[in-house]
Amino acid sequence: MLEFFQQVINGLTLGSIYALIAIGYTMVYGIIGMINFAHGEIYMISAYIGLITVTALTVQFGVENVPLILLFTLAASILATSAYGWAIERIAYRPLRSSPRLIPLISAIGMSIFLQNYVQIGQGARDLSMQPLISGGWRFGSDAGFQIYLSYMQVLIAVVTVIFMTALTLFIARSRLGRACRACSQDLTMTNLLGIDTNRVISLTFVLGAALAAVAGVLISLHIGKINPFIGFDAGIKAFTAAVLGGIGSIPGAMLGGIILGLSESFASAYLRTEYKDVVAFSLLVLVLLFRPTGLLGKPEIEKV
Amino acid sequence: MNSFNRHVLSAAVSAVLLGLGGLAHAENTIKIAVAGPITGPVAQYGDMQMMGAQMAVEQLNAKGGVNGKQLEAVLMDDVCEPKQAVAVANQIVNDKIKYVVGHLCSGSTQPASKLYEDEGILMITPAATNPDITHQGYKMVFRTIGTDDQQGPTAGNYIADQIKPKNVAVIHDKQQYGQGIAEEVKKTIEAKGFKVALFEGVSKGQTDFSALCTKMKSANVDFVYYGGYHPELGLILRQCREQGFDAGFMGPEGVGNKDISAIAGPASEGLLVTLPADFSADPANASLVKAFKDKNQDPSGPFVMPAYSAVQIIVDAIKGAKTEDPVKLADYIRKHSFDTPIGKVAFKENGDLKEFQFVVFKWHADATKTPVK
Numbered sequence: 300m301l302e303f304f305q306q307v308i309n310g311l312t313l314g315s316i317y318a319l320i321a322i323g324y325t326m327v328y329g330i331i332g333m334i335n336f337a338h339g340e341i342y343m344i345s346a347y348i349g350l351i352t353v354t355a356l357t358v359q360f361g362v363e364n365v366p367l368i369l370l371f372t373l374a375a376s377i378l379a380t381s382a383y384g385w386a387i388e389r390i391a392y393r394p395l396r397s398s399p400r401l402i403p404l405i406s407a408i409g410m411s412i413f414l415q416n417y418v419q420i421g422q423g424a425r426d427l428s429m430q431p432l433i434s435g436g437w438r439f440g441s442d443a444g445f446q447i448y449l450s451y452m453q454v455l456i457a458v459v460t461v462i463f464m465t466a467l468t469l470f471i472a473r474s475r476l477g478r479a480c481r482a483c484s485q486d487l488t489m490t491n492l493l494g495i496d497t498n499r500v501i502s503l504t505f506v507l508g509a510a511l512a513a514v515a516g517v518l519i520s521l522h523i524g525k526i527n528p529f530i531g532f533d534a535g536i537k538a539f540t541a542a543v544l545g546g547i548g549s550i551p552g553a554m555l556g557g558i559i560l561g562l563s564e565s566f567a568s569a570y571l572r573t574e575y576k577d578v579v580a581f582s583l584l585v586l587v588l589l590f591r592p593t594g595l596l597g598k599p600e601i602e603k604v
Numbered sequence: 605m606n607s608f609n610r611h612v613l614s615a616a617v618s619a620v621l622l623g624l625g626g627l628a629h630a631e632n633t634i635k636i637a638v639a640g641p642i643t644g645p646v647a648q649y650g651d652m653q654m655m656g657a658q659m660a661v662e663q664l665n666a667k668g669g670v671n672g673k674q675l676e677a678v679l680m681d682d683v684c685e686p687k688q689a690v691a692v693a694n695q696i697v698n699d700k701i702k703y704v705v706g707h708l709c710s711g712s713t714q715p716a717s718k719l720y721e722d723e724g725i726l727m728i729t730p731a732a733t734n735p736d737i738t739h740q741g742y743k744m745v746f747r748t749i750g751t752d753d754q755q756g757p758t759a760g761n762y763i764a765d766q767i768k769p770k771n772v773a774v775i776h777d778k779q780q781y782g783q784g785i786a787e788e789v790k791k792t793i794e795a796k797g798f799k800v801a802l803f804e805g806v807s808k809g810q811t812d813f814s815a816l817c818t819k820m821k822s823a824n825v826d827f828v829y830y831g832g833y834h835p836e837l838g839l840i841l842r843q844c845r846e847q848g849f850d851a852g853f854m855g856p857e858g859v860g861n862k863d864i865s866a867i868a869g870p871a872s873e874g875l876l877v878t879l880p881a882d883f884s885a886d887p888a889n890a891s892l893v894k895a896f897k898d899k900n901q902d903p904s905g906p907f908v909m910p911a912y913s914a915v916q917i918i919v920d921a922i923k924g925a926k927t928e929d930p931v932k933l934a935d936y937i938r939k940h941s942f943d944t945p946i947g948k949v950a951f952k953e954n955g956d957l958k959e960f961q962f963v964v965f966k967w968h969a970d971a972t973k974t975p976v977k
Contacts, residue, residue: 302822305847309814424643424683426835428867431842438848445822448847523811525839525867527645533809568815573804574778576815 301442306569307562312453312522314561315460319515320538321545321553322467323384323508329484329548330504333400336407337387339535340414341509345380345516346526347422350429352376353521357432365433369455369521376513384509385502393498411531418528428525456518463514464554467507471550476503484548537580544584546597555595559583633676634669634928636661636915637696639689639706639716640731642681645809645835648861649708653730654679655901656911657705663895664915670922675915682716684709693719702726702930705914708907710734710781717745726930726937728917730910733857734784738954744934746951748910748917748944749880750960752781755856756788758962759829759878762976763789764796767852769827773802773820775840777832785856786831801825806836817844826851833858838867845871852876857906857962865971875967876976880946880960883909889945913944 320342327335352372356362391410395403436450471477482490483500491497519534520526537560545556560580567579587595638657641650654677661677669675678701682689689712696704697719704720704727707713713732720727721742728746729737735751763769772793776786783805790800801823806813817840820828828851830837837859844851845868854876865872884893884903892912896903903909917937922928925936941950950958965973 302818305818305822306815309812309818312814313812419643425647426645426863426867428838428863430869434846436846444824446848450846519811523839524842525811525835529809530811564812565815569819573775573806573816573819577807 301440301445301447302569304440305445305447306565308447308449308453310562310565311558312456312561313564314541314558315456316515316519316534316557317538317541317560318554318557319460319463319511319518320534321541321557322464322550323512324539324542325545325547325550325553326480326504326508328542329550330480331392331396331487331501333392333403334407334539335387335392335505335508336404336535337391337410337414338508338512339531339533339538340411340418341380341383341387341531342512342516342519342534342538343526343528343531344383344414344418345376345509345513346520346530347418347427347516348372348376348379348513349517349520350427350526353432354429368432373459373514373517376517377510380509380513380516381506384505384512388502388505393501411535415528415531422528424528426525426527429520431524432521452522456522459514459518463511467511468550470507476500480504540581540584543594544587546591546594549594549596549598552594552596559595633674634703634922635676635678635699635701636703636705636918637678637680637699637701638911639680639682639692639696639704640708641684642679644683644685646684646709646833646858648834648863649731649858649905649907650681650684652905652907653706653708653911655896655905656730656903656908657915659892659896659899659901660912660915660919663892664919670919675919677915680706682707682709682712684712686712686715688712689716690719692716696720696725697723702928703918704728705730705911705918707732709779710737710784711779713737714780717742720744724931726918726933728914730914731907732781734780736780736784738956742955744930746914746917746934746937746955748913748946748949748957749907750962751956752785752788752856754960755878755962756785757792758964759785759854759856759876760789760792760796762876762878762964763827763829763854764793764798767827769798769852771801771823771825771827772798773804773823773825773828773851774800775802775816775828775830775832776805777808777836778805779808779832781856781858782830782832784831786829789829789831806832806840808832808836810836811839813840813843814847816840817847817849820844820851821847821849825849828853830855830859834861834864835867838864838872841868841871841875854878860906860965860967860973862971864967865969870969872967872971873969877965877967877973878962879906879965879973880910881963882975883946886945886947892945909945913942913946913949916944917942917949 323338352375356368391406433452438446440447479500541556541560542553545552564576567576640653641647661675680692682692693716708731710732721744730748733752735753774790776782857879860877860879893903921933921936964976
């Protein structure tokens with residue numbers, strides 16, 4: 300029984316990361332109806348920034364205060380990746396705003412390949428690794444020698460995820476810009492006619508998505524401690540799946556989708572075989588889409604005439 | 605297309621053709637392609653191979669080369685991807701290079717070897733250990749390293765005779781090399797009456813193994829054999845130790861690399877690894893080891909000396925057989941023995957070494973290793 304709870308902890312940790320990345324996909328889709336395939340690369344870049352900043356702070360400057368390192372790294376990473384998110388939209392998508400839907404999609408794939416190679420040239424194609432900044436945790440319960448282990452890092456991932464999700468939800472629900480975002484997602488042309496600078500709102504969406512991916516990237520470089528320029532692809536595909544599972548365009552949906560995906564992977568490797576974890580995750584996606592084509596929390600698209 | 609464009613195009617095409625023709629005539633060097641991962645997650649092994657081969661080329665050139673010609677090592681990057689390896693092999697064919705030292709990963713060596721066989725190019729791999737590579741009936745394929753059906757039993761026997769675990773898990777990465785050796789180990793320990801409680805595959809590039817660790821821990825596994833490379837095992841070690849799973853771990857030469865300690869840190873202490881004997885500790889190689897150390901290179905990696913030997917065998921064969929024809933050389937190599945840094949070697953009909961020893965080492969957190977008695 301304790302083993303089950305341990306697997307829940309494992310799955311929630313994994314799911315939190317997926318959820319943070321999935322929000323970037325879902326927000327962009329919600330507003331301009333395109334899939335930003337370069338989003339996984341944003342996450343990868345932030346993992347690099349995270350690892351480099353932590354290493355620089357601890358090794359170069361000898362900073363030992365862990366919360367300070369964490370705050371500084373998060374801030375640096377969010378700032379830098381927000382700039383990337385903004386620039387990608389400006390360079391690769393805005394000029395194509397009025398072209399057919401397929402064109403920005405191809406542009407996004409191109410951007411994704413470009414960013415992978417860009418990091419590969421700048422940082423080398425080899426794995427970078429780092430020893431844990433935060434180690435240790437709590438052990439409790441004992442069932443025939445099996446103890447549940449909850450690491451400080453796992454708690455940190457959950458707490459940080461909840462904080463940023465809550466902040467985002469409040470921002471979208473309460474602030475002026477958030478209201479503009481919601482308006483844009485309902486009808487972009489109409490919002491524009493009503494005097495809202497939709498280009499600014501779209502830029503903001505990219506920046507917010509990138510900021511959350513930055514949080515995920517920093518957390519993953521602290522948690523896993525091994526990164527390379529290609530981690531964005533896998534994470535991107537999983538997060539995209541999570542977004543579709545939860546209902547693309549819906550922010551709570553992306554959160555739910557990420558958690559479900561993380562838990563299903565964890566349970567599949569625990570109770571079936573490790574080989575089947577992706578099979579189970581994607582079968583689940585197919586099943587959900589068969590019965591709810593718009594995902595778990597997605598709203599059916601109203602035909603705009 | 606207007607006529608001006610057409611003229612420019614035809615001029616360009618003929619320039620390219622002339623350029624290639626010019627190259628083909630200017631051959632006064634013997635080119636040896638060294639194919640392996642220069643980039644990607646397992647590039648560290650490529651380093652060992654390139655380092656060994658380049659040292660051989662350098663030293664043999666200093667001794668006057670072959671038949672008055674200088675050797676040239678052409679480095680090719682296959683990233684250890686089967687797809688990329690075929691592209692590299694095609695390039696080698698197009699560049700009319702007749703000798704290949706490589707590839708490194710079994711999964712990329714196998715598809716590339718077919719092209720070399722078809723095109724009559726001599727291939728010696730210093731690193732690919734999957735048995736299938738030399739079981740295809742090919743005439744042009746050799747290796748200067750042992751095979752997994754030698755390495756697997758070495759590991760399996762050690763587990764069964766020395767460790768005597770109650771509950772073994774055998775994990776692999778579903779790749780040709782990793783799964784192949786994992787199956788060999790499983791077969792060996794099962795033949796000795798031990799039960800394998802878990803036999804599962806993880807994915808190449810997977811980063812989260814916490815569910816697997818929990819599963820092994822709750823199944824009371826007390827020894828784990830991992831078939832694959834260090835990036836995955838490093839993370840498995842790190843995540844399992846963190847959960848308080850303290851079983852012993854063992855892996856093949858694909859995990860025996862400094863980077864496993866960089867990834868796993870203290871968790872890499874005590875890991876058992878089967879590796880080729882440490883040729884750099886052989887007194888007969890003292891001057892060669894010094895040459896590496898003078899260049900600040902580490903000759904103790906498992907593929908350095910086999911790569912050096914592969915180049916040397918090609919050169920000795922060219923000298924001995926008095927021909928540069930790869931097909932005749934393959935025949936010559938099969939019939940003769942060679943004095944190399946990995947010892948006096950002779951080949952079986954299928955291209956495998958007649959003898960090769962794997963030794964069990966204990967890995968330490970500071971990335972050093974000591975042989976286990």
